[in-house]
Amino acid sequence: MRFEQWLYTLPLRWRDRLRGKQVDQELGDELRDHLEQQIQVNLEKGMSKEDARRSALLALGGMTQIEQQCRDARGHNLIGNTIQDLRYGVRQLFRSPGFSVLTILCLTLGIGVNAAVFSWAEGILFRPYPAVAHQERLLALGGTARGVSGGGPISWPDFLDLQRNCTLCDALFVSKITGSTLSIGDHAEVTTGSIVSANYFDAIGVRPLLGRGFEPGEDVGNDAHPVVVISYDLWQKRFRGDPQIVGKVQRLNNIPHTIIGVTPEHFYGTFVGWAMNFWVPASMEENFESGGYKLEDRGSRWIESYERLKPGITRAQAQNEMTAIATRLEADYPATNRGRNIQLWALWQTPFNNAGTMLPTLEIMAAVVVFVLLIACANVGNLLLVRSFARRHEMSVRMATGATGGRLLRQLLTEGMILAGLGAAGGLIVAYWCRHALGLLLPARSGIAMYLPGEIDWHVMLLSAGICLMATLVLGLVPAFQARNIDLAGALKADSSSVTTARRRAWMRSGLVVFQVCLSFILLAGAVLLLESLQKIRTASPGFSTNRVVETSVSLVAAGYDDPRAKIFQDDLIERVRALPGVESAAYARLTPLDYGTYSSTPIAVDGYHPPLEEQPAVDYNQVGPAYFATLGIPLLSGREFTRADDENASLVAIVNRTMKARYWGDHDPIGRRLQVKGKWARVIGVAADSKYESIREDPKPFFYVPLLQDFVRGPALNIRTTESLQNISAALLHEVRSIDGNLALYEMITLQEQVDRSTSPQLVAVTLVSILAGLALLLAAVGLYGVMSYAVAQSMRELALRMALGAGSTDLLRLVISRGLRLTAGGVFLGAAAGLALTRLLGKLLYNVSPSDPRAFGAALAVMTITTVAACFFPGWRASRTDPARVLRD
């Protein structure tokens, strides 16, 4: 039955759709035929020609109505109607190209910035590791110490215990960033890679493109398994895609490693921000990490690791299990693990890569782009109000000829969908263009491939589609709402609008402009606050000199130096450097302040200081050479510097900072007292001023220094205080290094100011992005203001002309228009300031030494807003001042 029905009806449906015009014409022919026959009959009855026609029409009931009824009887043709609506909509858009282009641009901007920021959040915070399986179940794993905020690395023996005892995890794996010099042919360069556990590639579900991953056991032993997996990029760029690469030998840090595999394209490892180029098993740790062989040392915490949960396990459950294991370890190994816990973080909170540093920036950006979207929408709303007024006549005609409200609504929604759809498509293109923008904003470092991509996946698509849908509703409903109020007769009679509706519309438009000004004012204030904060950070004293001090290091580890050889080399080099012209002093240190790297940390004990039970005080320290404090310009408050005499044969000594002195010795002078470092007692010989160690924004914290020669590190950083330029000193140093050993290479040399700038780059990114968006918001608001004012001027031409006729000068009119604009702005600024005082507090994490309600920032925002208003109102005002009263009043 059903099938047979289709047999008849399907061809009809297709015909309706494909040859709608012909079907319509046939319908007309059919009805006309009937009409003519009826007229004929009427004429034969003796009616006049005119009467015959009218009577026939009356009997039929009106051609148009019957045609419509017949069309309805043929069934509502959803697809056909939609296609018709689409065609009509596209024609409408072409009819008013200015409106269409402006609307689509506004939406593109609004949707684009949202899609871009969301794609960054997706690519950096939520799914940061391309090609890695099941990232939604991946957690970062690190250690915490009681009484110390923040998380850090764990030790290899602890990791093995966690791995053995973990029941809720699919896998636990290590991925610790490291670097290596890579010499291929005569070209040497530094590149980044990861030290990983043997289960790494299995755990993340990445299968090498060529060769194999690591086998169980390859992460056991000391220098036992010199094998390496290289990245696709490295394989292509440095090995020219050699298909026979597997099995070849490559020197990494001067140790020959066998290349056993190549990872697939678009896999960049598991470190947010930087692309990894090689992976070595943990057994090769000593070759890449300073500080010796650490796989059997439970006190050496250097591992960054991840846990992948079994399906259905929550983070809280996994955390409970980790805490339970950590408590057992604490009991079993009190000397190293007292007060230590294991902590799990969501990927976007990972403490040991760039996710954490980008998080506050992206949080702020998420809020800012919503503002921009709202401002763009207000602009679109304004455009729609004007346009719906212009289309009032069209709507009235359509309603008069029998279009139902539902049909009109569908038409308007279709038009809205076209606009929003084009806007969303444009937005995704914008997001696609911007996907690498974050990486570009961060300062480049030599040897590191920045990789902070936006990820345009279905989440981003969904968000854009959602915004698009909302925009469609707004775009369709605003004019539909306006059309509902159409007074048919009135609207058809003349194009004159009643005074009251015009006023209501003006109110709505002014309201939208006030809203825009309000939002852009908040963004401006926020941008200025961030700018102030950045300036404060960049000019804040880190506690050491930044201007005339440069920092570099020599690739001793890479060149395969052992400790005795390194000691001789380092002694030799520093003497030569001190003799260079323009060098005031020079000193080694394991780490330069604010560098990416982890300070050594040790449990300490102090005579006369009794820590609370259950707590093992641990303090970070740095290994520094003679003249370190003089070179970096860190003041010594009392006591003396380390000298060449404080070597491995002399008694152990240490210098503590001011905060450490206050915490552990109180009012007593610590000089000459004992401090236990790594289980050995050292004598305190000096107190140094506090300075910044890991971040400009950190609070003062306990810290101490030990002589480099008493806790030796190969290839430390070399700090030089000099009056020479960076280029000169770099060249001179390279010459000295090469004259000792021609095989050695210098790492990048930078000033400590550059070091500070790099460490504050997230703030720079935030400032740049917020400023750009605040600028866009301001532009959009200015466009809105301009539109409203020019429209108001056009509408009140008569009033203006009358004023002029009564003696107002052109400057008076200009002033009148601008003061109207300023009144709108004042309203917006007032609201913006009120809301801004509450909202700028959200900037807290990014602000440094700047109050979120800083009056100067709000003042600056006000000034910019005022100037913009005057600029936006000037042209409408100028036009008003050129009114020709005679002509306007006559018309």
Add this chain to the structure above:
Amino acid sequence: MSKPSDLVQGTLDMLILKIVALEAQNGWAISQRLKQISSDVLGVSDGSLYPALHKLERRGWITAQWKSSGNNRRAKFYSLTRLGRRQLETETANWNRISSAISGIVKLKEA
């Protein structure tokens, strides 16, 4: 626009089917035929005829063809389909059942 009541609407469909069942007819002829047999009683206007025709066509009960209609003009001729014939049979049967039931009730009241 006079809209026929539900009863008449259903009846109208049946009448149209019945009319075109005999031979293919164009709209004008159907309207004349309808008037002949029923206009005084049912009051079917020409206005409701054409939407009904298009509805029946869309349901597959009648099918249309453009043919010459005498005095040199082409007209749309409707004829019954197999589906339509079956429909006409059911509707006629229904009608007979209902009308006999109703007349039964009416007679009951008279008695």
